[in-house]
Amino acid sequence: MRVAYKWLKELVDVSLPPEELAEKMTMAGIAVEKVENLAQSLDRVCVGQITGMEHHPDADKLWICQVDVGTETRQIVTGAQNVQTGDKLPVAMDGAHLPNGVEIKPAKLRGVPSNGMLCSTGELNLDPQDWSERSQNGILILPEDAQVGQPFAEYLGVDEYVLELELYPNRADCLGMINVAREVAAIAGGALHLPAWANGIEPQLPAGEVATKVTIATPALCRRYAAMLIEDVKIGESPLWMKQRLTAAGMRPISNLVDITNYVMLEMGQPLHAFDVAKLAGNQIIVRPAQPGETIVTLDNVTRTLDAEMLVIADQDSPVAIAGVMGGLNSEVTADTRSILIESAHFLGSSVRRTSRKLGLRSEASQRFEKGVNAANLVAVLGRVATLVEQLGIGRAVGPVLDSYPEPLAPVALELHTAKVNALLGLNLKDEQIESTLARLDFAMHWAEAGKLVVQIPPYRADLVVEVDLIEEVARLHGFDKIGTTLPRGVTTLGKRSREQGLKLAAKKSMAASGFTEVINFSFSSPKALERLKLVEEHIWRRQIKVLNPLRDELSVMRTTLLPGLLETAARNVSRRNLDLTLFEQGYVYLPTDPQMLSLPDEIYEIAGLACGTVPKTWNQAQVTQDFFFVKGALQSLFTDLGINNYSFISVKDIPFMHPGRTANIMIRGKVAGFMGELHPEVVEAYALPGNTYVFVLDGPALFAAAEGKVKFSPVPRFPAVTRDIALLVDETVTVEKIYRSIRKVGKELLREVRLFDVYQGQQVPKGKKSLAFTLNYQSGERTLTDEEVTKLHETIKATLDKEFGAELRQ
Amino acid sequence: MEQELAALQLEAEAAIAQITLLEGLNELRVKYLGKKGLLTASLRNMGALSAEERPRVGQIVNTVRDVIESQLAAKEEQLRLAALASRLAQETIDVTLPGRTFIKGNVHPLSQVQEEIEQIFLGMGFTIAEGPEIETDYYNFEALNIPKDHPAREMQDSFYITEEILLRTHTSPVQIRAMEKLVPSLPVKLICPGKVFRKDDDATHSPMFHQVEGLVVDKGISLADLKGILLEFARQMFGPERQIRLRPSFFPFTEPSAEVDVSCMLCGGSGCRICKGSGWIEILGSGMVHPNVLKMGGYDSEELTGFAFGMGVERIAMLKYGIDDMRYLYDNDLRFLKQF
């Protein structure tokens, strides 16, 4: 809502300058987004008159003009050919910044000094059609009545400030100047000067022949329908003052009649519509739902097909307007119109909203209906129209006013308890203070008993429904700044994370400590996100939930795994030459529980990561290329940090997007809790990643269920440890995991630690074999081990390995 | 005899002075003080002295030995220090060479800021509640006093899955779910962090973003309590000098409602580019829980009151780090992420 400051001052005494008023309104709940100074770009432009003209001695097409600007006469050189001595015109003086961006400085044109510029409509951002014939090609020639020396903004009537309100949806009342004035009076003080019709006083009209019949077929969608007949209509132009106000409010002047309906809408917030009575078949107004498939050509000359959810105004035969949205061409007011019916109605906001959305038609009127208009005031508004019609000499309003109001709204009264005000706001107001605060809103009220106020809610404040709504009125008018700061008293509460919340956080920190950087991708993705993963048709990841109204196709399905997001993020980074990537993400993925989506989907927490590229060489460290075991090591750290002990990695060959020889399922408590390994080379290529890429995907719930998070102390050994190595040659198919298990089985509790320290295949090792070397650490918690018993145990281990794996022991 | 000893002392002193290597020093020790050394030899001549002279000359011999020994020791220390100094000099490194690189990962700035917000409220006795990101219309709107035809639930603002299921547009539904679970226990004191979704996409809006909302319900909770909690939050988050101010606003689920501004952390309130000259920066929305919402959560709206607030984690992060375009936060460019 654009509120013109001068207009506002006519309705309420305001002493504050625009900026200060805006600040005060904002702090009292009527947010002013900005204050616009309409005259700013016309600063240093004034009305001048040419007192003398001569040809430039060196240029045929230039004129040297003497221009009277009130305080002095300036010499200005112009190239325009449409001016003559005696013309009044806008003169831009040095220092002016014109609306089209031009800055004016003293200059010389072909050696002749020029102190300013004569302006065209274009330079002033004015519509040439609003000005005389002579102004069309060249300088804007002003009418005779222009005052020499008058600031041009004042002449145009744009020496005006506009307060742009950003209204909350509950304050639709402030879409009318009258109610803005009421707010300003309550907030800033100052007497209101409201005309009688603003207070619902209905007009006394001379009786005429009103033959139109109004029928409301759907009272649920149209609470009230009022209409007034205007006869002897003469369509023409509006007076300047009305044009100026409409323009300041952001509306375009059109014709006297349309301008009146818009002007009254700006005053009262009530949209109005005009029908040519002669064009209403059967002289009928019927408010009814459209018949499915029914069509209407709207004022913008577009044929609209309607459905049964849309409300129309129809005559005997067909729709003549879409209720609250737009009129029809068939009942349009034209230059030949003699009798007009002005509609002032209340249509249900949600119905107007649905219709305007469906048709893609939004207007000042539809927006006001959507937010709700004041049904109580419809006839009084028509009275205001009648006054203006007469004042502007457009025609003659005659009665009776047609008014169909099946179920009038009952007046609303709310109780307000002083104790509740104080308890909710943390204040200590007395009855009188509450009364005097609410009195600023000009509400009628009385004390039913001490501490209990009964407040009559005027019909224009439909937002006040329950007691807390009134408490808010007290709070905002009393001032939020006058409310103190305390802390809640009561039982002490402990703030802590749940076990799972703690684990999610611990997982992030663990991954970061292992060198992984967290990314956050959108939870929705492209339906094609899985295309490059070569998934089978029935893969669970393909059960993507669709968004009905996505922002764009790439964000149209809910993710079923974090992996594609990570791959796309990696690809995007690689395309920007960020080649060395270690990324992870934690978050929910979504799987339907029901194909029809009748119930909420499962939301499953996932932890996933990706590593590719290298850790670059430095002066004292060799380059490290990411590999399987880097990622595996990070996951082992993660499991340690989360307190997960019972896990293993088992080779898996059938994940279609993974390298069949370099991928492992991660088993936790005997169940698959995820996988890790090298991405299939074809997938690497499909994402244009720079080389071998390693990924992992973990199931959060499986991890969290297994996370014991318990650290159990075991005593620091007091007796010395004995270290022995074993080097052995086995078939390359024998997994280290199996050898570990064998060693541990024999070593039992005296074997404190086994560590693999070398793996070798190549020269000196027969084909199909690999050489492994382990360090074994023997130690007892109770005594010093003797050489003999260690040797004996060590030999038994060797013998077992020989037996189980045909291991050839090496020295 | 006495003269011989004096000469011997002088000779030894001169020899010690000239030594530059530790080995030479040992040779001298043997030469003068060894079993077959010169001083020992002179002792052997003692027999020729009279009984009266012997103790006196013996004394002199001891003095000369002491002098030579102490000079040898002094010289030895001097040489040791010189050798150490020269070794240390040779071991000098270029301390400006870069240190060993440890591969360090980063937690996303949004996660960091969210954790910081959570930590502040945990410290004030709040617990953390979570709920589904895909929600029912009931929890996302209806239970929050946003009836079917409210403008806030228009298709253009929310992402729908079906007519009844949508991506939550705020974390407020978690407040209702949490109240349903907790009722009738008091106080309710929780925050709800998480992802939310709205149909917006520009430099200051992202179709997915993060919120932290808070809810307190108890007997006697007032707007002054809300101000107290938020002032404490603002000071812990943005510095101990911060002030807050409440501007009346509108949310369907609170009444009264207020936008909360914090005094500008850059200029302290005098006005600058960040606060657009006003000295204040909007950081969150808040209000007293609407009685209808308390009822929906199962609590007695006559007996109890509560407050609620909600903030965008992105906004807080952008203010904290001076990020001017929200899209950086979801672009996941490593050169951006590595800065935090």
Ligand SMILES: [Zn+2]
């Ligand atoms: Zn500032």
